[in-house]
Amino acid sequence: MTNQIRSKIWQEDPQPDNHFATRIARCHGFDVYGDMLGKATWAEMIYLLFRGEPPTPRAAKLLDTLALALANPGPRDASVHAAMCGGTSGTPAAAILMASLAVGAGQYAGGREILLAVRAWAECGCHLQAWQGHLAGPWAAPTASAWPAPEHPPGFDPHGVSTTLIVEQALACLSTLSPGPALPWLAAQRRELESLTGLPLSLAGVAAAAFVDLEFSAEQAEILYLILRLPGAAAHALEQMDFGHKKFPFYEIEFETKPVSAIEEQPR
Amino acid sequence: MKGPDFLDQCVGKLRSSVGGFVPGSHATLRGCDLHEEFRDAVWMDVFVYGITGRRLTAAQLRLLDTIWAYTSYPDSRLWNNRVAALAGTTRSTGVLAMAGALAASEAAIFGGGVYTAAATFIQRALQAITSGATIEQVVRQELDSRRGIAGYGRPLTSKDERLAPLRDKVRRLGFEDGAHHKLALEIDRYLDEGRWRLRINYVGYTAALVSDLGFSPRDYYLYGFSAFMGGMAPCYLDAVEKTEGALFPIPCEHVYYFGQPPRAWPSGSPNDKLQE
Numbered sequence: 001m002t003n004q005i006r007s008k009i010w011q012e013d014p015q016p017d018n019h020f021a022t023r024i025a026r027c028h029g030f031d032v033y034g035d036m037l038g039k040a041t042w043a044e045m046i047y048l049l050f051r052g053e054p055p056t057p058r059a060a061k062l063l064d065t066l067a068l069a070l071a072n073p074g075p076r077d078a079s080v081h082a083a084m085c086g087g088t089s090g091t092p093a094a095a096i097l098m099a100s101l102a103v104g105a106g107q108y109a110g111g112r113e114i115l116l117a118v119r120a121w122a123e124c125g126c127h128l129q130a131w132q133g134h135l136a137g138p139w140a141a142p143t144a145s146a147w148p149a150p151e152h153p154p155g156f157d158p159h160g161v162s163t164t165l166i167v168e169q170a171l172a173c174l175s176t177l178s179p180g181p182a183l184p185w186l187a188a189q190r191r192e193l194e195s196l197t198g199l200p201l202s203l204a205g206v207a208a209a210a211f212v213d214l215e216f217s218a219e220q221a222e223i224l225y226l227i228l229r230l231p232g233a234a235a236h237a238l239e240q241m242d243f244g245h246k247k248f249p250f251y252e253i254e255f256e257t258k259p260v261s262a263i264e265e266q267p268r
Numbered sequence: 269m270k271g272p273d274f275l276d277q278c279v280g281k282l283r284s285s286v287g288g289f290v291p292g293s294h295a296t297l298r299g300c301d302l303h304e305e306f307r308d309a310v311w312m313d314v315f316v317y318g319i320t321g322r323r324l325t326a327a328q329l330r331l332l333d334t335i336w337a338y339t340s341y342p343d344s345r346l347w348n349n350r351v352a353a354l355a356g357t358t359r360s361t362g363v364l365a366m367a368g369a370l371a372a373s374e375a376a377i378f379g380g381g382v383y384t385a386a387a388t389f390i391q392r393a394l395q396a397i398t399s400g401a402t403i404e405q406v407v408r409q410e411l412d413s414r415r416g417i418a419g420y421g422r423p424l425t426s427k428d429e430r431l432a433p434l435r436d437k438v439r440r441l442g443f444e445d446g447a448h449h450k451l452a453l454e455i456d457r458y459l460d461e462g463r464w465r466l467r468i469n470y471v472g473y474t475a476a477l478v479s480d481l482g483f484s485p486r487d488y489y490l491y492g493f494s495a496f497m498g499g500m501a502p503c504y505l506d507a508v509e510k511t512e513g514a515l516f517p518i519p520c521e522h523v524y525y526f527g528q529p530p531r532a533w534p535s536g537s538p539n540d541k542l543q544e
Binding site: 004005007010011013014019028029035036052092094102159160161249251252253255257 | 418489517529535
């Protein structure tokens with residue numbers, strides 16, 4: 001066992017009088033406070049952290065635009081709904097984000113959907129025939145894990161009817177910024193893929209293709225997608241905190257289970 | 269019916285199969301009046317009924333309680349407990365500490381990430397043995413299709429100090445003749461005597477025990493969620509009652525950096541660079 005943390009990402013030089021205080025902090029070799037501040041953007045820093053090199057101007061613009069597209073899923077989204085449950089009831093800020101992350105982690109418009117979709121890109125690339133095989137299912141390896149089996153092809157909306165305008169707009173804009181190959185191919189083949197699934201492309205599907213073009217791994221894409229959707233969750237939670245719980249839906253309940261006596265139940 | 273027509277049916281209403289409460293009147297849990305049926309119940313009884321829909325015997329509930337109790341280590345070095353303790357040293361709240369630590373218990377190498385696989389393995393193994401397979405065949409098939417056997421082997425040490433006291437408790441409560449339990453120990457002997465040197469771990473052992481209670485892999489996974497919780501509150505308290513920032517301070521030289529050497533950031537903003 002070691003007391004050392006190993007890192008290729010971060011290097012800190014200590015203050016001469018205190019080795020618990022930072023004099024210089026470098027990210028993949030770049031002096032963050034002495035050189036990057038004022039020059040680099042947030043998107044460039046994020047790219048650098050994950051990929052280890054500064055992005056090309058085009059990749060930086062693509063990531064920045066993707067971050068904007070994902071920044072607010074809106075109050076109807078389940079992950080934002082979860083954040084608002086924390087907000088309306090007055091939980092600590094971290095609880096709001098933890099609630100949003102837990103819900104936004106799933107396979108329905110969540111982080112896990114991105115992971116599975118990026119893995120599908122690795123498997124299928126820009127080959128329609130490969131996608132045809134993949135989209136037939138089962139969409140994830142059948143291993144015994146805590147994740148439920150996927151119920152729809154990742155990147156498509158299981159309740160959708162037609163491609164939404166915001167998905168079309170996001171795909172069109174991101175495709176023009178993309179160095180390729182995934183986003184332009186997706187834009188060209190969208191209708192074909194949608195006819196294969198019988199479902200419209202979702203914003204998660206566009207985001208997954210963008211992460212592929214940014215050369216993020218499936219795991220990197222999953223975790224960054226979780227981060228990038230938090231701003232909206234936070235803003236909506238604070239808004240509901242101001243309004244209070246009496247102005248937040250509580251909903252009706254309908255009991256589907258008829259009363260039974262649990263006492264009479266015997267162990268199997 | 270699908271798409272928006274289907275979703276329209278679900279708007280504004282909770283259709284619950286598990287119960288809920290009628291404010292000022294009563295609460296139900298899977299069809300039972302909570303305050304009537306569980307008037308004298310212990311919490312584990314309610315918890316397991318909520319998961320499985322079944323009431324267990326007092327001995328079975330004692331077994332489930334003991335499984336949690338014996339792994340309640342107040343050791344802040346353990347990765348999940350460390351989350352609770354670090355929240356203490358940073359003066360966060362106790363609930364955030366515990367919730368973060370519980371979430372961090374769904375790990376790939378211990379806890380939540382292994383429960384489903386371990387229970388699936390032992391239940392599948394018993395089915396195979398009942399159908400005539402040998403332990404050797406079951407083990408080889410598992411090792412061929414996966415890198416290891418869920419529930420066997422341990423990240424820090426091969427000997428699991430929780431097993432002897434739990435086996436003693438299992439004997440005293442009368443659960444040692446369960447089919448999954450006996451098979452799990454036979455597989456342990458086989459793996460130990462073979463070249464693998466794998467021993468059964470706490471998850472493997474408890475997965476077999478709860479399988480004998482009729483738990484599905486998902487039942488076990490949900491029941492196991494709080495297994496480490498008993499050790500977490502003390503870890504938080506120990507840190508929050510000591511000097512802030514004093515738990516696991518890391519001096520700069522304790523980060524071994526092996527990345528790029530110092531270099532200069534390319535000048536110009538992305539927008540400028542795009543226009544160039």
